[in-house]
Amino acid sequence: METAELRDLYARMNQKNIAPxxxxxxxxxxxxxxxxxxxxxxxxxxxxxxxxxxxxxxITAKQAERRxxxxxxxxxxxxxxxxxxxxxxxxxxxxxxxxxxHCHTASAIRFVLEGEGAYTAVEGERTAMRPGDFILTPSGxxxxxxxxxxxxxxxxxGLDVPIVNLFDTSFSAHQQEEMQAVARSEGDALARYGxxxxxxxxxxxxxxxxxxxxxxxxxxxxxxxxxxxxxxDPWHGVKLxxxxxxxxxxxxxxxxxxxxxxxxxxxxxxxxxxxxTVYAVAExxxxxxxxxxxxxxxxxxxxxxxxxxxxxxxxxxxxxLFSFSDRAAQKxxxxxxxxxxxxxx
Ligand code: 1HN
Numbered sequence: 001m002e003t004a005e006l007r008d009l010y011a012r013m014n015q016k017n018i019a020p021x022x023x024x025x026x027x028x029x030x031x032x033x034x035x036x037x038x039x040x041x042x043x044x045x046x047x048x049x050x051x052x053x054x055x056x057x058x059i060t061a062k063q064a065e066r067r068x069x070x071x072x073x074x075x076x077x078x079x080x081x082x083x084x085x086x087x088x089x090x091x092x093x094x095x096x097x098x099x100x101x102h103c104h105t106a107s108a109i110r111f112v113l114e115g116e117g118a119y120t121a122v123e124g125e126r127t128a129m130r131p132g133d134f135i136l137t138p139s140g141x142x143x144x145x146x147x148x149x150x151x152x153x154x155x156x157x158g159l160d161v162p163i164v165n166l167f168d169t170s171f172s173a174h175q176q177e178e179m180q181a182v183a184r185s186e187g188d189a190l191a192r193y194g195x196x197x198x199x200x201x202x203x204x205x206x207x208x209x210x211x212x213x214x215x216x217x218x219x220x221x222x223x224x225x226x227x228x229x230x231x232x233d234p235w236h237g238v239k240l241x242x243x244x245x246x247x248x249x250x251x252x253x254x255x256x257x258x259x260x261x262x263x264x265x266x267x268x269x270x271x272x273x274x275x276x277t278v279y280a281v282a283e284x285x286x287x288x289x290x291x292x293x294x295x296x297x298x299x300x301x302x303x304x305x306x307x308x309x310x311x312x313x314x315x316x317x318x319x320x321l322f323s324f325s326d327r328a329a330q331k332x333x334x335x336x337x338x339x340x341x342x343x344x345x
Contacts, residue, residue: 033308037083037276038075039290044113044300052092052154061097061145062178068092068157073304080161082304083276085326086255087161090302092154093118093147101144101180104172106164107208107252108143110135111156111280111322112216113300117149122212124183127190129153132216132282134242134259134322136251138208144179156280156302158324160254189213193245202246209244209251216282223261223320235271235340237262237313250328257324262286262315270312273338275325277305284319288312310341 013019021028042048052069061067068089071082082088087106090113093099101121110120112133119126120135122143127135129145135155137143147153164170192199194211204210219240226238233239239260242251250256256275262268262284270289279288281301288295291309295301305311313321330336 033274033306035084035276035306035308036075037073037081037304037306039293039295039303039305039309040071040074040082041293041295041297041303042071042301043298044302045298048090048302049114049154049300052090053152056092056094056152061093061099065102066091066099066157071302071304075306082278083162083306083326085160085162085166085276085329086278086324087157087159088278088302088304089157090154091145091157092152093145094152095147095150097147098179099145100178101142101175102172103140103142103175105139105170106159106161107139107254108137109158109252109255109257109324110137111158111257111282111324113154113156113280115149115151115153117151118145118147118153119186120145120212121180121182124180125188125212126182126186127213128186129155130216132220132320132322134214134216134219134257136209136212138206138212138252142175142180144175146179156278156322158255158257158278160252160326160329163254163326163329190215196245198246204246207253209246211245214242214251219259220320223259227261227263232263232266234269235312236260237266237268237315250331252328253332254326254329255324256327256331257322260321260323262313262319262321264315264317264319266313266315266319268313270310270341271338272308272310272341273327274307274336275327275330276307277311277323277325279303279305279321279323282320282322284315284317286313286315286317286319288314 068091070089
């Protein structure tokens with residue numbers, strides 16, 4: 001209860017940049033996560049694609065540096081955040097375009113949504129971008145994109161920008177050359193580090209995975225084999241996480257990423273975890289319930305689940321969901337929690 005004396009005290013405290021903890025304590029330390037982030041959904045065909053293609057006719061990739069439609073969480077508008085800790089956007093690069101070489105502290109992941117013929121170059125090596133491919137640009141690495149192909153290519157970008165800015169640790173630079181010189185042939189990193197082998201006596205020099213493309217064809221085949229072999233997890237279907245092959249840990253220090261197959265007719269149980277998660281539909285149709293919201297999805301749609309909201313998936317046909325979150329950072333800091341909720345009677 002605020003008395004006249006307290007109000008007067010607060011006013012004098014305020015002038016000295018001092019505030020009473022007891023007025024804010026329960027908001028500061030909620031008994032469980034109370035995210036500003038809300039469940040949200042973007043239809044690729046209805047919402048994202050037409051707007052991004054229109055932008056493609058009005059501004060070039062070079063002018064924009066990166067031509068990206070930022071997916072802003074409705075609970076976090078104006079902050080380029082899809083969750084409290086992550087940035088997400090959909091990037092377009094049209095035939096003949098390049099997105100010039102730069103580097104920054106923030107780590108990025110890409111998940112290719114549509115089109116073939118584009119590449120991403122990371123530290124002198126190019127990788128083709130094909131739908132469903134998962135691609136890394138680790139912290140501090142020079143990277144550029146190009147599309148020597150014949151069709152527009154679009155992908156989901158995920159970055160840990162809000163984490164880097166939380167710590168005020170952001171540095172960035174442009175490379176002198178617009179495009180990196182090719183130093184190694186395509187597929188070098190995948191052969192060197194991605195065949196369940198590494199160069200003899202290899203010692204990691206980076207906190208991130210030395211492979212930077214995880215081709216969809218390989219991941220999809222693994223899911224298919226495991227679906228046949230079972231068991232199907234009642235909460236997650238057949239779910240795999242991407243790894244750094246050198247450590248077995250997450251591909252990058254802050255970001256975790258996952259690929260899960262939900263067999264046709266799957267009716268998943270609900271679970272919740274403290275890592276707010278961004279999903280992109282790789283294949284199939286179904287529904288996801290997040291808290292009290294239900295989103296009906298189709299290929300390339302994107303949606304987000306806030307921290308600690310119960311999430312359950314249902315599939316009407318064989319479906320594959322890609323997802324990413326800050327689970328790597330949360331686990332490193334000892335913060336991550338998951339709860340598998342009671343099965344329906
Ligand atoms: C970035 O470097 C890319 O390299 C995309 O494609 C999106 C959003 C914020 C900061 C850097 C890219 C980005 C970004």
